[in-house]
Amino acid sequence: MVRQGAIDNPPKVPFVMGFECAGEVEAIGEAVEDLKIGDRVIAVTDYRAWAESVCVPAQFVYKMPAGMTFQDGAAFFMNYVTAYVLLFEIGNLRPGQSVLVHSAGGGVGTALCQLCKTVENVTVFGTASTQKHEALKDKLDHLYDHGVDYSQEIRKISPDGVDVVLDCLCGEDTNKGISILKPLGRYVLFGSSNVVTGETKSFFSFAKSWWHVDKISPIKLYDENKIIAGFHLRELLFKQRRHDFVRRLVGTLFDLYTAGKIRPQIDSVWAFDDVILAMQRMHDRANVGKIVLDPSIESKQQETIHLNLTLVTLQCQAPSDADQSTNAPTAAPKTPRTT
Amino acid sequence: MVRQGAIDNPPKVPFVMGFECAGEVEAIGEAVEDLKIGDRVIAVTDYRAWAESVCVPAQFVYKMPAGMTFQDGAAFFMNYVTAYVLLFEIGNLRPGQSVLVHSAGGGVGTALCQLCKTVENVTVFGTASTQKHEALKDKLDHLYDHGVDYSQEIRKISPDGVDVVLDCLCGEDTNKGISILKPLGRYVLFGSSNVVTGETKSFFSFAKSWWHVDKISPIKLYDENKIIAGFHLRELLFKQRRHDFVRRLVGTLFDLYTAGKIRPQIDSVWAFDDVILAMQRMHDRANVGKIVLDPSIESKQQETIHLNLTLVTLQCQAPSDADQSTNAPTAAPKTPRTT
Numbered sequence: 001m002v003r004q005g006a007i008d009n010p011p012k013v014p015f016v017m018g019f020e021c022a023g024e025v026e027a028i029g030e031a032v033e034d035l036k037i038g039d040r041v042i043a044v045t046d047y048r049a050w051a052e053s054v055c056v057p058a059q060f061v062y063k064m065p066a067g068m069t070f071q072d073g074a075a076f077f078m079n080y081v082t083a084y085v086l087l088f089e090i091g092n093l094r095p096g097q098s099v100l101v102h103s104a105g106g107g108v109g110t111a112l113c114q115l116c117k118t119v120e121n122v123t124v125f126g127t128a129s130t131q132k133h134e135a136l137k138d139k140l141d142h143l144y145d146h147g148v149d150y151s152q153e154i155r156k157i158s159p160d161g162v163d164v165v166l167d168c169l170c171g172e173d174t175n176k177g178i179s180i181l182k183p184l185g186r187y188v189l190f191g192s193s194n195v196v197t198g199e200t201k202s203f204f205s206f207a208k209s210w211w212h213v214d215k216i217s218p219i220k221l222y223d224e225n226k227i228i229a230g231f232h233l234r235e236l237l238f239k240q241r242r243h244d245f246v247r248r249l250v251g252t253l254f255d256l257y258t259a260g261k262i263r264p265q266i267d268s269v270w271a272f273d274d275v276i277l278a279m280q281r282m283h284d285r286a287n288v289g290k291i292v293l294d295p296s297i298e299s300k301q302q303e304t305i306h307l308n309l310t311l312v313t314l315q316c317q318a319p320s321d322a323d324q325s326t327n328a329p330t331a332a333p334k335t336p337r338t339t
Numbered sequence: 340m341v342r343q344g345a346i347d348n349p350p351k352v353p354f355v356m357g358f359e360c361a362g363e364v365e366a367i368g369e370a371v372e373d374l375k376i377g378d379r380v381i382a383v384t385d386y387r388a389w390a391e392s393v394c395v396p397a398q399f400v401y402k403m404p405a406g407m408t409f410q411d412g413a414a415f416f417m418n419y420v421t422a423y424v425l426l427f428e429i430g431n432l433r434p435g436q437s438v439l440v441h442s443a444g445g446g447v448g449t450a451l452c453q454l455c456k457t458v459e460n461v462t463v464f465g466t467a468s469t470q471k472h473e474a475l476k477d478k479l480d481h482l483y484d485h486g487v488d489y490s491q492e493i494r495k496i497s498p499d500g501v502d503v504v505l506d507c508l509c510g511e512d513t514n515k516g517i518s519i520l521k522p523l524g525r526y527v528l529f530g531s532s533n534v535v536t537g538e539t540k541s542f543f544s545f546a547k548s549w550w551h552v553d554k555i556s557p558i559k560l561y562d563e564n565k566i567i568a569g570f571h572l573r574e575l576l577f578k579q580r581r582h583d584f585v586r587r588l589v590g591t592l593f594d595l596y597t598a599g600k601i602r603p604q605i606d607s608v609w610a611f612d613d614v615i616l617a618m619q620r621m622h623d624r625a626n627v628g629k630i631v632l633d634p635s636i637e638s639k640q641q642e643t644i645h646l647n648l649t650l651v652t653l654q655c656q657a658p659s660d661a662d663q664s665t666n667a668p669t670a671a672p673k674t675p676r677t678t
Contacts, residue, residue, distance in 0.1 A: 090523070092428070183574075217554045
């Protein structure tokens with residue numbers, strides 16, 4: 001979406017894209033206490049992650065658990081934090097309940113399917129492009145092409161509807177999603193920066209289909225016992241500044257990773273030189289899972305342009321937002337970042 | 340509200356009011372397996388609870404825990420089930436969070452304050468009529484008259500707002516409640532049959548102020564990371580037929596009662612003859628907690644009209660909705676019921 005300019009207030013061009021990356025800490029600011037040079041970390045940025053070196057305030061840096069690869073780290077944060085909030089903080093998912101996941105082949109969709117398995121006896125309904133069904137068929141219980149009337153199909157299996165609807169499509173799917181909720185069901189409209197790796201067409205429709213979405217009176221929700229919500233991770237992190245909350249979730253998710261219960265699904269890994277090929281794959285909706293850019297690997301193209309991996313100095317900011325001028329420069333080269 | 344006719348589709352007059360009662364089982368239907376004559380029970384009805392004997396389908400009957408009085412039983416179900424769903428099923432209340440409770444002196448308000456204490460370090464903000472503040476001051480952290488600009492007062496203490504807003508007032512309070520939510524905050528509009536025992540004026544405004552409530556686009560919730568919901572217990576129980584779900588909650592609440600963590604606040608107990616005085620007390624908003632009618636006690640009026648306590652035979656229906664014609668009659672006399 002960023003690449004296509006299909007977002008509100010896009011940055012002025014030229015700019016560096018990318019919202020998350022993983023690598024080693026090269027330098028830290030003076031006031032930073034919880035990190036040291038050489039730490040293997042995930043970093044979340046408000047753009048500029050597609051680079052050899054990234055400067056990022058310390059409150060957006062998370063030490064990776066032992067055994068996590070940089071590629072897994074680069075594909076972890078946005079998908080899993082989003083999925084965790086949707087299912088457990090808002091969706092309040094309980095054993096025996098049911099979930100509808102749109103774009104089940106996307107990054108968040110894959111994470112949602114894995115996290116659903118951590119709760120006993122959860123039924124997962126999903127939608128995805130038909131070409132992805134073969135790759136996805138073992139990951140959820142009922143899979144539909146988005147073109148079919150999935151709400152009618154779901155009603156055949158579960159006449160009461162579903163407990164949790166997680167909607168990254170918006171538009172007419174919002175109204176459908178709310179109408180298919182069971183009593184006390186939760187509908188959540190969500191997005192995150194990793195939409196660029198996923199179902200681009202669907203998210204593009206987000207911007208276009210604002211007018212399709214019915215406004216709802218809370219009194220209607222009272223009459224029907226329904227819950228509706230919205231979730232936007234980057235808004236939560238960068239504008240609403242809920243760092244501590246997010247850090248707690250990341251800790252929980254790292255534990256699940258270490259226990260082998262969740263694992264980022266990486267579709268493919270590309271050299272920086274091959275970013276155009278990587279984007280094309282996403283644009284063609286050919287990917288199942290995350291596309292990762294890795295500056296340490298060689299280009300697959302015949303005419304490789306060698307990257308200049310000279311370190312770039314950069315500043316880190318303390319969690320307390322201390323005076324940046326006291327911070328020493330830092331850098332994290334040759335590490336993967338996701339599209 | 341029922342008494343004032345301020346509800347949708349009121350029953351045709353004359354009819355018997357009352358939605359909940361407690362007493363002994365006098366007779367059971369043939370297909371009823373989990374109850375026996377003499378069991379001390381709470382029963383929930385769709386009207387007709389203000390009577391010496393009540394016939395009720397078995398799925399709306401709950402065996403009281405040992406040690407629960409009939410008066411406590413009659414004041415238990417609507418308040419605590421509503422409060423539990425609001426705080427834990429929808430509100431997803433966590434340690435360290437904050438809650439705003441309107442009509443804190445009402446039946447649900449009192450139950451909410453008690454249930455909040457079962458979670459560590461929860462801050463409770465409340466509104467109530469000034470004359471109730473003395474009786475309530477130890478039950479919550481910050482109490483305001485509803486006439487003051489409570490949202491401004493709350494912002495002075497908690498600039499970010501509150502995590503959970505539980506709104507039985509509706510109208511302009513709905514818009515205020517949604518605007519005072521923290522990121523990921525939950526707003527719930529609710530009602531339950533026990534509104535007749537509580538802040539009648541406030542609930543009356545519910546019907547009148549429909550047009551005050553702004554409709555909300557899910558996209559706005561996405562932009563702001565907010566959750567809005569509605570909850571209506573009688574709808575859930577009698578129309579949406581979520582008996583099993585409610586029965587599980589009642590079990591949890593009975594455990595909390597037995598552990599001494601929750602206890603219905605009973606404002607006063609009245610003979611059936613004194614129902615007019617009981618109603619007047621409620622109408623004057625003089626009660627703090629539940630008003631109970633008890634056919635076993637003597638009238639406080641000088642000219643007592645003695646009640647005829649002859650047993651009335653009545654039918655019970657099996658949970659499986661088996662043929663009612665097979666059910667034997669049953670009755671539960673001389674037991675309290677709430678207004």
